[in-house]
Amino acid sequence: MSKNASVTPTNFIRQIIDEDQKAGKHQGRVHTRFPPEPNGYLHIGHAKSICLNFGIARDYPGGLCNLRFDDTNPHKENQDYVNAIKEDVRWLGFDWGDRLFYASDYFDKLHDFAVELIRNGKAYVCDLNAEDTRAYRGTLTEPGKESPYRNRSVEENLDLFSRMKSCEFADGERVLRAKIDMASPNINMRDPTLYRIRHGVIHHQTGEEWCIYPMYDYTHPISDALEGITHSLCTLEFEDHRPLYDWVLDNISIDCHPQQIEFSRLNLQYTIVSKRKLTQLVSEGHVNGWDDPRMPTIAGLRRRGYTPGSIRTFCDRIGVTKADNSVEMGILEACIREDLDSNAPRAMAVLNPLKVVLEDYPADKVEELTASNHPKDEAMGSRSIPFTREIYIDRADFLEQASNKFKRLVAGGEVRLRNAYVIKCESVIKDDNGEIIELRCSHDSATLGANPEGRKVKGVIHWVSATHGIKAEIRLYDRLFNHHNPDGDKSVESFLAHLNPESLRTLTEAVVEPSLLNASAGDRFQFEREGYYCLNAEPSEQGRLIFNRVVTLRDSWAKIEQQS
RNA sequence: UGGGGCGUCGCCAAGCGGUAAGGCACAGGGUUUUGAUCCCUGCAUGCGGAGGUUCGAAUCCUCCCGCCCCAGCCA
Numbered sequence: 001m002s003k004n005a006s007v008t009p010t011n012f013i014r015q016i017i018d019e020d021q022k023a024g025k026h027q028g029r030v031h032t033r034f035p036p037e038p039n040g041y042l043h044i045g046h047a048k049s050i051c052l053n054f055g056i057a058r059d060y061p062g063g064l065c066n067l068r069f070d071d072t073n074p075h076k077e078n079q080d081y082v083n084a085i086k087e088d089v090r091w092l093g094f095d096w097g098d099r100l101f102y103a104s105d106y107f108d109k110l111h112d113f114a115v116e117l118i119r120n121g122k123a124y125v126c127d128l129n130a131e132d133t134r135a136y137r138g139t140l141t142e143p144g145k146e147s148p149y150r151n152r153s154v155e156e157n158l159d160l161f162s163r164m165k166s167c168e169f170a171d172g173e174r175v176l177r178a179k180i181d182m183a184s185p186n187i188n189m190r191d192p193t194l195y196r197i198r199h200g201v202i203h204h205q206t207g208e209e210w211c212i213y214p215m216y217d218y219t220h221p222i223s224d225a226l227e228g229i230t231h232s233l234c235t236l237e238f239e240d241h242r243p244l245y246d247w248v249l250d251n252i253s254i255d256c257h258p259q260q261i262e263f264s265r266l267n268l269q270y271t272i273v274s275k276r277k278l279t280q281l282v283s284e285g286h287v288n289g290w291d292d293p294r295m296p297t298i299a300g301l302r303r304r305g306y307t308p309g310s311i312r313t314f315c316d317r318i319g320v321t322k323a324d325n326s327v328e329m330g331i332l333e334a335c336i337r338e339d340l341d342s343n344a345p346r347a348m349a350v351l352n353p354l355k356v357v358l359e360d361y362p363a364d365k366v367e368e369l370t371a372s373n374h375p376k377d378e379a380m381g382s383r384s385i386p387f388t389r390e391i392y393i394d395r396a397d398f399l400e401q402a403s404n405k406f407k408r409l410v411a412g413g414e415v416r417l418r419n420a421y422v423i424k425c426e427s428v429i430k431d432d433n434g435e436i437i438e439l440r441c442s443h444d445s446a447t448l449g450a451n452p453e454g455r456k457v458k459g460v461i462h463w464v465s466a467t468h469g470i471k472a473e474i475r476l477y478d479r480l481f482n483h484h485n486p487d488g489d490k491s492v493e494s495f496l497a498h499l500n501p502e503s504l505r506t507l508t509e510a511v512v513e514p515s516l517l518n519a520s521a522g523d524r525f526q527f528e529r530e531g532y533y534c535l536n537a538e539p540s541e542q543g544r545l546i547f548n549r550v551v552t553l554r555d556s557w558a559k560i561e562q563q564s
Numbered sequence: 565u566g567g568g569g570c571g572u573c574g575c576c577a578a579g580c581g582g583u584a585a586g587g588c589a590c591a592g593g594g595u596u597u598u599g600a601u602c603c604c605u606g607c608a609u610g611c612g613g614a615g616g617u618u619c620g621a622a623u624c625c626u627c628c629c630g631c632c633c634c635a636g637c638c639a
Contacts, residue, residue: 010578037639073638130637137635141566144635175637185567187635196637216639240568240634264570264632275639317587319577321570324632328575331588341601348598375601407599416597451597460597528598557599 008059011320013261017056017231020259026230030060033229034089034096035103035220037070038081038204041290041297042088044311044332045266045273051315052263053233054094066227067096071104072219074203082204084290088298093308103214103223104205110214110222111165113252114176114194118157122251123194124150125160126177133175136182137190143183144190150179164197167211171197178218180247188244194218221245225256232258235265236322266318267326270479271296272487277495286499287480293548294480294503304477305524305534305550307343310336329479333551340524340532340550345373345380348418348462349512349527349547351474353392355466356439358423361389366468369448371419383515387420390466392511397461398439400428405560407459409439414452416460418528422447462528469511473540474533475548476505508540516545524550 017030032053036042042050057065067089071077089096117123126149128136138144152160164174176195184190195212202208224232232245239262249257266273273296281287281295291299301311314335318327348371367387374380397408397415409415414424421443429438444452451457483489483498492498516525521537531553536546 015580035639039639070639076638133637134635139566139635143566172637177637187567190635193637198637213637215637220639236569237633238639242568262569269575317576319587321577323570323577325576328588331576334588337600346598375596375598405599418597420597422597447597449597457597459599462598526598526600529600530598531600553598553600555599560599 009055009316009319011263012322013052013231013233013263013320014056014059016259016261017060020230021060028062029228029230030056030063031065031228031230032056032063032233033066033068033224033227035068035070035223036085037073037077038079038085039073039076040081040275040279041084041295041299043273043275043278043298044268044296044301044314046088047092047298047311048266048315048318048320049233049235050089050092050094051312052320054089055315056231064099065094065096066099066101066229068101068103068223068227069205070216070220070223071102071203071205072213072216074201074213075198077204079204084299088302091302091308092298092311099227101223101227102205103219104203106219106223106226107206107210107214109226110219111212113222113254114161114214114218115158116252117178117194118161118176119154120251121154121179123176123178124152124157125164125174126150126191127174130172133193137187138182140187146182147177147191150191161195164195164212165210167197167199169197171199173197176212178244178247180244186240186243188217188241189247192217192244217241217244218248221248221258221260222252222254224258225249225254228256229258232260234260234262236262237265238262262322263320264322264324267324267485268296268332269326269328269484270481270486271329272481272495274487277487280496286496293475293477296480303534303537303548305522305532305548306336307339307524310339313339326485336532336551337554340526342377344524344526344532346371346375346528347513347516347525348385348464349472349474349510349516349530349533350392350394350462350464350469351507351510351527351530352395353464353509353511354395354398354436354439356391356393356423356441356463358389358391358443359426359440360442363389365389366465369420385419385513385515386465386468388465388467391417391463392466392469393417393439393461393463395436398425398436400436403564405564408461409459414444414455414457416447416457418460418462420448420463421445422452422457460529462530464511464513466511468514470514470517470545471542472510472512472516472545472547473542474507474510475536475546476507477549478503478505508542508544510547512545512547519545526553529553 034053054065057063126147136145175193177191180189182190291303293304368384372382400411423441423443427440480503481498482500486495486498519535524534532550533547
């Protein structure tokens with residue numbers, strides 16, 4: 001087969017781990033984690049992180065990768081997201097074994113460490129409201145001011161924190177802060193908030209047990225350490241937070257200190273990979289849910305017909321670095337084409353039918369022709385296709401007259417019907433508006449599995465029996481946005497302005513070969529000369545099969561056509 | 565203008581002082597009952613710029629330029 005033999009990716013993170021292994025760091029262990037917040041569905045950018053973290057665990061001896069939900073903000077999170085995320089990670093082909101965790105598993109310990117910080121004079125309860133806190137923080141170029149509550153006694157802090165925990169205070173009335181340095185050039189170190197008060201939310205894991213919730217910057221390093229993580233991989237925007245990550249672990253009694261390493265997040269052209277904006281697309285109804293086949297979510301890609309392997313290949317190919325990037329869709333598309341080219345059985349489907357009557361073929365005759373399911377893989381077997389007097393071809397495969405570059409059917413010309421005979425167009429029938437409604441053709445009975453005598457027929461087109469074909473609905477998906485960077489265009493009020501109105505075109509009159517009646521939901525086929533299609537889980541309102549277009553075939557004819 | 569990062573082909577990306585991998589895209593050609601696949605071939609005297617060190621620099625040093633991130637009681 002082709003050379004999609006996966007090359008084990010190498011990247012700067014694996015190099016660091018190699019060196020750590022050589023130096024005997026972490027007792028030689030390699031333990032990563034994938035830490036999603038359950039506040040939305042996973043997208044292709046998360047796939048990059050999943051492949052990185054689980055891929056490293058897979059490739060190093062004894063390597064492990066935990067799945068941990070970062071569920072410290074119950075306001076935005078829920079169990080549906082937890083379930084969807086688990087399904088997506090599993091579908092991508094990764095296994096967390098018995099290591100499914102929640103940051104909320106550690107709420108008790110997190111609380112105790114906070115008490116320890118207070119006891120050591122390294123955290124304090126602050127009564128400043130959100131607005132004042134911001135004002136005291138200073139700006140990027142000016143240092144902040146110390147909170148008037150910064151030097152409370154340990155006893156008072158202990159008492160206040162305990163009362164925060166027992167819900168004596170309202171939301172926003174007090175927070176627990178680390179006592180670090182209000183003049184730090186790194187804003188994250190200007191006494192960051194560790195705990196805030198949140199009443200009236202029911203946490204999907206802990207219910208109403210808590211009314212104080214720890215912040216990410218405090219929770220993450222401790223969760224990592226508690227799980228014995230060796231390498232904590234995250235995206236570049238957390239680079240500034242690393243000093244805080246280290247500060248937390250250096251100031252509590254814990255004997256594990258994972259190494260945080262940052263890599264750049266994925267940017268994919270013609271789409272968005274911002275959870276906030278994807279949420280907006282869903283909630284405002286611009287798409288039909290998180291798993292809409294146009295969405296760059298894992299669930300969307302799955303429904304679209306992408307395979308887990310193709311997404312893993314994609315993640316291997318784009319690599320992992322710290323450089324800002326803007327990956328072309330073409331790379332993702334090439335990955336799924338490669339996979340499906342070797343693995344998807346072939347079939348014939350006519351998307352825009354044009355009737356062809358073979359005048360020299362008996363009306364009641366049905367020939368069962370044999371077609372191979374894959375041109376290069378005999379093991380995929382063959383199927384039979386009924387051939388009859390009336391068939392459909394695609395309207396795009398006929399032109400009354402055309403330049404000799406056009407290798408399909410023209411008036412008076414010949415063309416090969418894929419897996420069948422060579423036919424010749426004898427006459428063209430039009431309606432009152434001059435629109436072509438039918439072709440009358442003849443066939444050469446000597447051309448089944450043989451080249452015609454004394455002449456060359458250069459074109460091959462696909463077809464489906466008009467009497468045996470099955471009506472189907474075809475959904476033609478295209479890019480969701482018509483701008484390469486919808487999120488980055490400042491000349492427009494919102495990324496929504498770049499939504500592609502033609503991202504979904506539905507064809508309701510398509511006709512597919514009858515063998516497709518045996519297909520199951522999710523089965524993928526190459527409709528020859530058209531592209532790769534995936535059978536939708538549900539039929540259409542009329543009870544017809546629905547096929548979703550995964551991706552078109554490469555089309556060099558389209559290029560030639562455009563140029564002329 | 566404070567701090568933290570990043571700049572190698574159109575895009576992604578190797579390279580780690582010994583003379584610019586690979587993939588995608590693109591352009592030619594061959595095979596083909598899919599204008600698909602497959603197979604050849606081509607595609608950076610050049611690594612953001614300028615100096616310097618060195619026999620030798622994308623790799624080391626200096627300065628400059630450009631881009632990204634940070635002022636949530638979000639993650």
